[in-house]
Amino acid sequence: xxxxxxxxxxxxxxxxxxxxxxxxxxxxxxxxxxxxxxxxxxxxxxxxxxxxxxxxxxxxxxxxxxxxxxxxxxxxxxxxxxxxxxxxxxxxxxxxxxxxxxxxxxxxxxxxxxxxxxxxxxxxxxxxxxxxxxxxxxxxxxxxxxxxxxxxxxxxxxxxxxxxxxxxxxxxxxxxxxxxxxxxxxxxxxxxxxxxxxxxxxxxxxxxxxxxxxxxxxxxxxxxxxxxxxxxxxxxxxxxxxxxxxxxxxxxxxxxxxxxxxxxxxxxxxxxxxxxxxxxxxxxxxxxxxxxxxxxxxxxxxxxxxxxxxxxxxxxxxxxxxxxxxxxxxx
Amino acid sequence: xxxxxxxxxxxxxxxxxxxxxxxxxxxxxxxxxxxxxxxxxxxxxxxxxxxxxxxxxxxxxxxxxxxxxxxxxxxxxxxxxxxxxxxxxxxxxxxxxxxxxxxxxxxxxxxxxxxxxxxxxxxxxxxxxxxxxxxxxxxxxxxxxxxxxxxxxxxxxxxxxxxxxxxxxxxxxxxxxxxxxxxxxxxxxxxxxxxxxxxxxxxxxxxxxxxxxxxxxxxxxxxxxxxxxxxxxxxxxxxxxxxxxxxxxxxxxxxxxxxxxxxxxxxxxxxxxxxxxxxxxxxxxxxxxxxxxxxxxxxxxxxxxxxxxxxxxxxxxxxxxxxxxx
Numbered sequence: 001x002x003x004x005x006x007x008x009x010x011x012x013x014x015x016x017x018x019x020x021x022x023x024x025x026x027x028x029x030x031x032x033x034x035x036x037x038x039x040x041x042x043x044x045x046x047x048x049x050x051x052x053x054x055x056x057x058x059x060x061x062x063x064x065x066x067x068x069x070x071x072x073x074x075x076x077x078x079x080x081x082x083x084x085x086x087x088x089x090x091x092x093x094x095x096x097x098x099x100x101x102x103x104x105x106x107x108x109x110x111x112x113x114x115x116x117x118x119x120x121x122x123x124x125x126x127x128x129x130x131x132x133x134x135x136x137x138x139x140x141x142x143x144x145x146x147x148x149x150x151x152x153x154x155x156x157x158x159x160x161x162x163x164x165x166x167x168x169x170x171x172x173x174x175x176x177x178x179x180x181x182x183x184x185x186x187x188x189x190x191x192x193x194x195x196x197x198x199x200x201x202x203x204x205x206x207x208x209x210x211x212x213x214x215x216x217x218x219x220x221x222x223x224x225x226x227x228x229x230x231x232x233x234x235x236x237x238x239x240x241x242x243x244x245x246x247x248x249x250x251x252x253x254x255x256x257x258x259x260x261x262x263x264x265x266x267x268x269x270x271x272x273x274x275x276x277x278x279x280x281x282x283x284x285x286x287x288x289x290x291x292x293x294x295x296x297x298x299x300x301x302x303x304x305x306x307x308x309x310x311x312x313x314x315x316x317x318x319x320x321x322x323x324x325x326x327x328x329x330x331x
Numbered sequence: 332x333x334x335x336x337x338x339x340x341x342x343x344x345x346x347x348x349x350x351x352x353x354x355x356x357x358x359x360x361x362x363x364x365x366x367x368x369x370x371x372x373x374x375x376x377x378x379x380x381x382x383x384x385x386x387x388x389x390x391x392x393x394x395x396x397x398x399x400x401x402x403x404x405x406x407x408x409x410x411x412x413x414x415x416x417x418x419x420x421x422x423x424x425x426x427x428x429x430x431x432x433x434x435x436x437x438x439x440x441x442x443x444x445x446x447x448x449x450x451x452x453x454x455x456x457x458x459x460x461x462x463x464x465x466x467x468x469x470x471x472x473x474x475x476x477x478x479x480x481x482x483x484x485x486x487x488x489x490x491x492x493x494x495x496x497x498x499x500x501x502x503x504x505x506x507x508x509x510x511x512x513x514x515x516x517x518x519x520x521x522x523x524x525x526x527x528x529x530x531x532x533x534x535x536x537x538x539x540x541x542x543x544x545x546x547x548x549x550x551x552x553x554x555x556x557x558x559x560x561x562x563x564x565x566x567x568x569x570x571x572x573x574x575x576x577x578x579x580x581x582x583x584x585x586x587x588x589x590x591x592x593x594x595x596x597x598x599x600x601x602x603x604x605x606x607x608x609x610x611x612x613x614x615x616x617x618x619x620x621x622x623x624x625x626x627x628x629x630x631x632x633x634x635x636x637x638x639x640x641x642x643x644x645x646x647x648x649x650x651x652x653x654x655x656x657x
Binding site for chain 1: 436
């Protein structure tokens with residue numbers, strides 16, 4: 001039965017559609033990166049879609065999120081426009097940031113997306129500041145800081161846990177534990193359990209299967225409700241796995257070097273969040289094959305249309321940097 | 332108009348802007364108690380939703396300033412000593428200074444960062460720095476170095492009402508000097524230098540706290556028959572190049588006095604601007620009077636030894652006036 005901890009069939013189907021959109025967009029970017037069509041690096045979210053989709057489904061349009069260098073999923077999860085994201089990654093003037101930010105900086109302030117971020121841990125304090133603002137304004141907004149296991153080793157993480165707990169800020173720290181800090185297995189550079197760091201502050205913690213969207217969704221629901229009710233910060237650790245490399249084209253500079261085994265990736269492919277949700281929908285009778293195929297048919301033209309829009313758009317305005325560096329003054 | 336100390340002028344500007352706009356908030360380490368005096372009385376008047384002490388965590392505070400500004404507030408972040416800007420530098424250099432461009436201009440960040448800067452008080456190297464050249468180089472932040480109480484008030488009010496991240500570096504050691512400060516509404520625009528003293532023989536561009544020795548030097552030079560013009564840029568980003576070039580166009584000689592270390596100082600930048608854009612007017616080499624490329628020593632005599640002095644400024648000015656090309 002659908003309740004706060006069990007999404008309804010309609011909610012599950014909506015989560016499936018959002019996850020599939022993220023997956024197909026990322027697959028398209030993977031292909032375009034391999035074809036050498038993209039000007040900069042892309043860090044893909046394949047395998048982690050359940051986290052952005054599950055958390056963002058609990059948020060309002062006006063709530064804030066900060067994201068990471070692996071930020072396309074959060075952007076799309078929070079309702080960012082696929083065309084504008086794709087064009088941004090292509091460096092086009094029709095991009096959401098007019099080609100000034102690129103893949104690592106997709107942001108849409110009108111949707112509360114304070115931006116992907118190229119600095120590991122860079123979004124944490126910005127989310128805390130937005131939550132501080134929400135608390136002072138009393139506007140009922142909450143902030144979500146998405147970050148990775150790598151960022152958890154930045155000192156700023158401890159600082160943010162401290163001040164958020166101290167002031168009971170409406171914030172949810174969502175650690176996407178994807179097992180890798182760039183090219184280094186997380187376990188080799190991380191002491192203890194990351195969640196214990198949050199527990200030390202007595203912050204409510206949920207360690208969930210990040211490849212199970214219903215689990216993520218339920219944990220996020222609890223955390224968002226707590227934040228809105230003035231109950232302060234929460235920590236969610238979503239255990240997952242980075243299927244793609246740190247970035248596309250990494251093979252070029254790894255030059256044969258390896259930081260993980262193919263076997264391990266295959267093991268995690270068996271726990272693919274989309275496949276699991278598909279199985280669940282079918283086996284429970286929540287959705288038919290036809291219904292799921294219809295989702296595919298809705299998503300495919302969005303992805304294709306976004307890629308075509310990006311490819312056909314005009315390049316960025318090279319003078320724009322001088323105009324937007326400051327508000328109302330020349331640099 | 333009343334005579335006030337520098338720190339009182341800063342305090343007055345904060346009071347007035349917090350009264351004027353409920354979106355102005357102040358946070359930082361020890362701001363409730365106001366150890367410098369500049370935030371004194373704000374807590375009693377405005378309460379902890381407008382001004383509050385924070386933990387000592389500059390990287391987070393600078394990042395929070397970005398988030399709170401994005402959420403609609405006008406943030407005044409007090410970083411106490413300017414060296415602590417370095418502790419928060421990731422969020423300053425990578426987020427605050429770049430977010431507006433990276434978002435294609437979607438975001439405005441009305442953030443004012445206060446910090447006391449400079450040496451001369453035996454605070455040793457980690458409490459005496461002059462980070463304005465580093466901040467000038469970031470590109471996305473304004474850099475203010477008001478030298479007088481009136482400019483401190485006028486520029487701070489302008490900064491708080493502004494639309495961009497702005498560093499307000501206080502030359503306020505031990506409360507700073509006294510001067511006449513206009514009552515009530517008074518703002519000073521960015522990018523407008525002040526002619527602190529008019530003269531025809533040599534231009535002395537004095538940055539921030541260097542205004543005082545520059546004016547003292549001008550007085551000594553006057554006694555020796557040399558009329559120095561002292562220009563106070565007041566803001567380094569944006570920089571009033573026209574005022575500096577106009578003065579050098581008249582005098583043909585330029586000295587820039589800066590408390591920063593010499594290499595890539597504000598003085599270096601201004602010297603380059605003068606060499607580039609006032610070349611035809613120059614009758615002597617452009618001179619920089621700065622601090623050698625050392626950290627500030629602790630012992631007062633050692634500190635004074637590296638500091639620009641009025642005697643040094645007067646000596647260099649005299650050399651320039653006597654300079655003859657072969």
